[in-house]
Amino acid sequence: MTMTMTNLHDHVGAEVAGVNLSHPVDDTSFADIEQAFYEKSVLVFRGQDLSPDAHIGFSRRFGPLEVHILHQYQLDGHPEVLVLSNKTDAEGKAIGLVDAGRYWHTDVSFTETPSMGSFLYAVEIPPKGGDTLFASQFAAYDALPKEWKSRLGGLKALHGLNKTTAPKFTDAQLALVKGVAHPLIRTHPKTGRRALYGGVFVDKILDVSDTESDDILSFLRKHWAREDFVYRHRWQVGDLVMWDNRSILHHATPFDGQYIRHMHRTTVEGEKPV
Numbered sequence: 196m197t198m199t200m201t202n203l204h205d206h207v208g209a210e211v212a213g214v215n216l217s218h219p220v221d222d223t224s225f226a227d228i229e230q231a232f233y234e235k236s237v238l239v240f241r242g243q244d245l246s247p248d249a250h251i252g253f254s255r256r257f258g259p260l261e262v263h264i265l266h267q268y269q270l271d272g273h274p275e276v277l278v279l280s281n282k283t284d285a286e287g288k289a290i291g292l293v294d295a296g297r298y299w300h301t302d303v304s305f306t307e308t309p310s311m312g313s314f315l316y317a318v319e320i321p322p323k324g325g326d327t328l329f330a331s332q333f334a335a336y337d338a339l340p341k342e343w344k345s346r347l348g349g350l351k352a353l354h355g356l357n358k359t360t361a362p363k364f365t366d367a368q369l370a371l372v373k374g375v376a377h378p379l380i381r382t383h384p385k386t387g388r389r390a391l392y393g394g395v396f397v398d399k400i401l402d403v404s405d406t407e408s409d410d411i412l413s414f415l416r417k418h419w420a421r422e423d424f425v426y427r428h429r430w431q432v433g434d435l436v437m438w439d440n441r442s443i444l445h446h447a448t449p450f451d452g453q454y455i456r457h458m459h460r461t462t463v464e465g466e467k468p469v
């Protein structure tokens with residue numbers, strides 16, 4: 196099989212074909228996949244048949260895996276796999292996270308070292324709805340007017356959990372989240388490119404007046420997910436989609452709850468944004 200890559204959008208995403216992820220990928224192909232991932236921010240592999248072990252094995256080549264704080268939704272016997280699902284068990288209790296984030300976010304940016312990459316595999320998919328949107332934050336940075344680039348350079352934002360984002364966490368889990376300052380512009384450690392780093396967990400901009408913070412945030416909230424930065428992924432069963440949280444904001448979209456959407460996710464540890 197020859198591996199090919201096809202761009203999915205001007206700024207973000209490539210589809211990788213000719214790779215069977217149920218077997219270990221050879222080192223040369225892996226190096227190409229890794230490079231493309233850091234440059235394109237989102238990679239899509241269609242038609243995969245991934246056991247939890249194969250999913251974990253592939254993800255782990257990018258770095259150590261995280262075990263999500265929502266431990267009630269770990270896959271039995273595979274704590275590294277988080278279940279996203281609207282299925283329920285015999286008692287009617289959710290077996291997975293039903294809503295993984297219907298707002299623009301980058302995963303767990305309210306922690307000191309937010310996740311690097313998330314690897315989401317589609318097991319069951321509704322006939323319509325439930326797409327995932329990905330906005331390139333390389334493109335969002337590049338498109339900033341010059342005066343905004345200099346205005347934002349050096350500023351930090353406070354990321355935390357707030358009224359929009361907290362409801363799915365328990366009080367004990369919330370108590371662990373203190374809020375953390377991250378630069379608004381970060382440099383990608385592998386490519387050296389600058390990316391805007393914001394999203395729904397940003398509560399305010401630090402070391403400026405409240406008025407200035409509001410002013411900056413109202414600009415950024417319109418800017419960071421501008422339509423021309425966005426790739427919409429329409430899921431098929433067997434898709435593995437991986438995204439680089441350092442250069443992407445993403446957004447889950449709703450679907451009709453009479454259908455099942457069932458996915459497995461692994462998550463690779465990240466570093467402190469700089």
Ligand code: OGA
Nearest residue numbers: 295296302326327447448
């Ligand atoms: C996630 C997430 C989007 C989706 O798993 O972090 O945001 O569409 N998922 O399920």
Ligand code: MN
Nearest residue numbers: 295296302445
């Ligand atoms: Mn997410």
